[in-house]
Amino acid sequence: MSDEIKKGLLGIVVDETTVSQVMPDINSLTYRGYAVQDLCEKCIFEEVAYLILNGELPNKKQLKKFIKNERSERSLSKNILSDIQRMPKKAHPMDVIRTAVSLMALEDKDTRDNSPKANMKKAIRIFSKAPTALSAFFRSRKGKKIIKPKKKLTFSENFFYMCFGKVPSKEIIKAFDVSLILYAEHSFNVSTFTARTITSSLSDIHGAITGAIASLKGPLHGGANEEVMHMMKKIKKPENAFKWINKALDKKEVVMGFGHRVYKKGDSRVPTMEKYFKKVAKIKADKKFIKIYDIVKNVMIDKKSIHPNVDYPTGPTYHLMGFDTDFFTPIFVMSRITGWSAHIMEQHAANKLIRPLSKYSGADHRKVMLLNQR
Numbered sequence: 001m002s003d004e005i006k007k008g009l010l011g012i013v014v015d016e017t018t019v020s021q022v023m024p025d026i027n028s029l030t031y032r033g034y035a036v037q038d039l040c041e042k043c044i045f046e047e048v049a050y051l052i053l054n055g056e057l058p059n060k061k062q063l064k065k066f067i068k069n070e071r072s073e074r075s076l077s078k079n080i081l082s083d084i085q086r087m088p089k090k091a092h093p094m095d096v097i098r099t100a101v102s103l104m105a106l107e108d109k110d111t112r113d114n115s116p117k118a119n120m121k122k123a124i125r126i127f128s129k130a131p132t133a134l135s136a137f138f139r140s141r142k143g144k145k146i147i148k149p150k151k152k153l154t155f156s157e158n159f160f161y162m163c164f165g166k167v168p169s170k171e172i173i174k175a176f177d178v179s180l181i182l183y184a185e186h187s188f189n190v191s192t193f194t195a196r197t198i199t200s201s202l203s204d205i206h207g208a209i210t211g212a213i214a215s216l217k218g219p220l221h222g223g224a225n226e227e228v229m230h231m232m233k234k235i236k237k238p239e240n241a242f243k244w245i246n247k248a249l250d251k252k253e254v255v256m257g258f259g260h261r262v263y264k265k266g267d268s269r270v271p272t273m274e275k276y277f278k279k280v281a282k283i284k285a286d287k288k289f290i291k292i293y294d295i296v297k298n299v300m301i302d303k304k305s306i307h308p309n310v311d312y313p314t315g316p317t318y319h320l321m322g323f324d325t326d327f328f329t330p331i332f333v334m335s336r337i338t339g340w341s342a343h344i345m346e347q348h349a350a351n352k353l354i355r356p357l358s359k360y361s362g363a364d365h366r367k368v369m370l371l372n373q374r
Helices: 036-042 045-054 060-072 078-086 093-107 116-140 155-164 170-183 190-200 205-216 224-235 238-250 270-283 288-304 311-321 325-349
Strands: 020-023 028-031
Touching: 028 036, 028 045, 036 045, 036 170, 036 270, 045 060, 045 116, 045 155, 045 170, 045 325, 060 116, 078 093, 078 116, 093 116, 093 205, 093 325, 116 155, 116 205, 116 325, 155 170, 170 270, 170 311, 170 325, 190 205, 190 325, 205 325, 224 238, 224 288, 224 311, 224 325, 238 288, 270 288, 270 311, 288 311, 311 325
Parallel strands: none
Antiparallel strands: 020 028
């Protein structure tokens, strides 16, 4: 047995998956074989959610049934809504949605059933209810009345309605749909691997998703989209951008929203998200964030040969849509629940407990001395 240590499991293949892969030859992320760029342009988010969970794109009848099922599961119990209203106003929304998923487990009649049928039911319920929980906190912490979900609205339209009381233009909804599609799945990233590790002990899907949310919260993973916006707010205006980014690089500071463990020549999701970021910026008559975006990106590529990842254009897009910065990663959660669920069900289907080894580097074997001898 080799004693070579692979920090962060770098380069280690621990299992196989049919859910997604990055294809270097076409520089594209694919879901079940479909290039994500094509899915963004030709599908609504609900179609992609169905694809990730079921393995195939739906026909009209299948999509209609899936949408009806999702919309029927959106409501939260009075108890959970009451719990959300009592949560501290200064709590991070990631902690709120993590807790809300745990609360859902207490009420779900299938929590202890890990059969494929029960897991699919639970996956749909969590997927459907997460936006309701998030929007409830979005409003309650501002002292506003919680808005109930509307069955006539799409997944994205309904979330905007529950947060703001109105549905924006079709162009804004399309951009939001695209962001959800791009965030839906990304192979064995840290949060997905967390979900699969928890599942490998034969724990339930609520527990696995709760753990995945905790993992996604970190700034080295999903929290990067928030950090991008904090950076842009520090820069304040385009005139400061060039000096700010060069100073950050000179001080060897980490610039969030750039670089990726898998992509070495640039995140394949960025061109699509950047396209829709610029569309939203035009609708919102924004020039400031577009200019800051371009200046920082160009310096990073020219000086460090480091390209942006999908969090870089997504952060300012969500900001222009009106969402609070600390809600960016929870929106990521709403989408990634589909990918996590698919991996959880895949893990259950051919399960083996995930239990890696470690190399001990502590003190040598020693004996315990009595207190008066120390």
